[in-house]
Amino acid sequence: MPHAPSAGAPAATTTAEATVASLIAHGIDTLYAVPGVHNDPLFDALWHAQDRIRTVHTRHEQGAAYMALGAALATGRPQTFAVVPGPGMLNTSAALLTAYSMGAPVLGLIGQIPEAEIGRRCGQLHEIGDQAGILARLVDFSAQVSGPEEASRLMAEAFRAMRSGRPGPAALEIPMDVWTRERAFAASPPLPSDQPAIDEDSLRDAAKRLGEAKNPVIFVGGGAHDATDEVAALSAMLQAPVVSGFRRGRGVLSSRDPLSCPMPVGHALWKEADVVLAVGTRLFFQCRDWGVDDDLAIIHVNADPDEAARHGAPAVALVGDAAPILRALIDRVPAHNRARPSRRAEMEERHARFHEAIAKLEPQISFLKAIRDVLPDDGILVDEVTQVGFAARLAFPVYRPRTFLTPGYQDNLGWGFATALGVKDAVGSRPVISINGDGGFMYTANELATAMRHKIPLVAVVFADGAFGNVRRIQERQYGNRLIACDLANPDFVKFAESFGAAGERARTADELRGALERGLARTDGPTIVEVPVGPMPSPWQWIFLPKVRGV
Incomplete structure (x- = not known):
């Protein structure tokens, strides 16, 4: 019979209970899920925590994962789903892949067969060869949980990974016999996200190029959604049109602002630009289809350190969260900025021509x-x-x-x-x-x-x-x-x-x-x-x- 914990000592907790407690500690109030035998203890723990976390059950695993994706995209905050392994996990793969491509913080809690049977190909229910390897190709962070303390620690690491650098999905595998393992341990608190220091030399270079540019243009993607005030301020300062990407940048600058442009208007501006500030976007169409030359200087602001050079080396690369980088540019550009008349009438005419055509x-x-x-x-x-x-x-x-x-x-x-x-x-x-x-x-x-x-x-x-x-x-x-x-x-x-x-x-x-x-x-x-x-x-x-x- 286990000894009762001494006063002040942590009580014994199952992996399922530790998982639910960690979700709640990280601000998760809803879990999208399809239940199944591999995860039964998790759902029992959720039943006991109904006053703190909702369970929304769907009719198919892809529905659960897509719902978590939608919630993450709409709020910008991490969201979570839970499914069984094998076919259940595979049914969520399109949503995880989409979350990865869109930088959406979605955490998948994925069941597993009994821990000792993993990799043996014995024919366990929902067994799949190298499920961990499949998940690792769909997410930024993945790991297998072995007990309640691991659930708490790995959950904290998963949430930090989803918030650090370029946001993205994570996945934790929990074998079915691990859910009920019970230990006393100290829970891991939420961890701060990792953000790189802003390179001062690159900031000065970017500010000087933008301030001296004759025809600066700003291109924005999904990575700019939390920097809307900064984009608007920099656009007004430079009288630089803000071009949204084909898919992700709409709404970063309100369509009511004459400097806000859809992609076809941006096509003509690309030809005229001497400096482009790319914020949270790959510039895929622009660099691949529209073309670049030596007369165009591209300044990349991106949370992914590898993104800027995918289509050739940029003039300047600034790595990190868009909002603080743009605030630093706003502070530095005025020292170099030329006098700039309003472009309202010009941009309204460009918009009118586009809307007439479309x-x-x-x-x-x-x-x-x-x-x-x-x-x-x-x-x-x-x-x-x-x-x-x-x-x-x-x-x-x-x-x-x-x-x-x-x-x-x-x-x-x-x-x-x-x-x-x-x-x-x-x-x-x-x-x-x-x-x-x-x-x-x-x-x-x-x-x-x-x-x-x-x-x-x-x-x-x-x-x-x-x-x-x-x-x-x-x-x-x-x-x-x-x-x-x-x-x-x-x-x-x-x-x-x-x-x-x-x-x-x-x-x-x-x-x-x-x-x-x-x-x-x-x-x-x-x-x-x-x-x-x-x-x-x-x-x-x-x-x-x-x-x-x-x-x-």
Whole structure:
């Protein structure tokens, strides 16, 4: 019989209890999960902690991981999911890969077979060869837990890793027989994140280049979302347009600011620029497609020390969190800054020309206008890999950071609906709209059951053309109309929604969509699905794959 702990000594704690306590200590109030026999003790520990941490159970593991991803993207804070090993873990791999590519702090708690059986290939339930090796290729930090003290320590290390440098996902494996191991130990407290010191020589060089530049331009990506005030101040100081990337930088500078530019406007500015300040972006399209030459100096601000040189050495590389680096530049640029007249009239003219050209994207533009009309400034639009989504990345006005969410460079079809459920679950009363094609929506449409069970009032629009529209158009135009594997058999999406007890509406015009969205956003007790039947839509790609303009 174990001895009772002496006064002041820590009580014996199981690995499951230590895991839940550590989640709570690190600010986690919700766990997205699918239960299973490998993790039963974890869920019993969660039952005992229901007053401090919610468990949102989904109908598929990919739904749990995507919900955690959506919550992380919307809040900028770490979020967590739990699943069984083998097929359960593999079902979350697309979400983990997307979290890695987008720098999203998502922690996966992954079950394992009994500790002594790992690697023996004995045929244990859900056994998979080298699960740890698979996870290590999807996340920034991974480890296997061997007991309660390890759970506490490794959890602290995982959260520090997710917050240090470029944010990203982490995973902890816990064998099924380890959950119930019990020991007395002192819990590991949360650890401070690691941030590199800012290089003063590089700061001075960057400030001088920016201040002396004739045509400076700022390009922003997902790494700039927590530096919005600094980007706005530097943009005003330099009268430098701020160009958002194709996917991630929308809302860093409000679309109401004339200096805020979508990517196609930035294409012309790239040709004219002598100095580019790249903040939290890879500059993938710009360096790969638009071209560089000796007359363009690029200053990279990125949390990843390896990112700046991927497309050639920059003029200056500043490594670290964007906000303090930009604040340091704001302090130093005035000593070098030339007199700069307002560019408002010029930029308004550039915007007008762009909007006149892109107005040809109908009905996409009208549908997006209807969405923007009903979505408040702090409302969130979750994009999908769909024709209306592509147009949104070019032309949807965005006024605040983290209010326009796309799947990053993975651009994985089917991420949107389940991710948007996580977004809505995390942000509470703030309105959230998910836009989907009929192809992508059906990837996680089963999570309507989750939305109903947990009363998540997401509004999801399904633009239904009966096809993988992008695939079909490519086959029509590039392959002699030899159509294969592109047409879809769909349910009646209104009846589909109603069969779950959700609200279902059908809208055929932009005005009808506006009304359906208003009614859906007014609901508080469950989701709304709005089906929008559409035909083939005009291609947006001429505004996305833009030609080379430098180094020709």
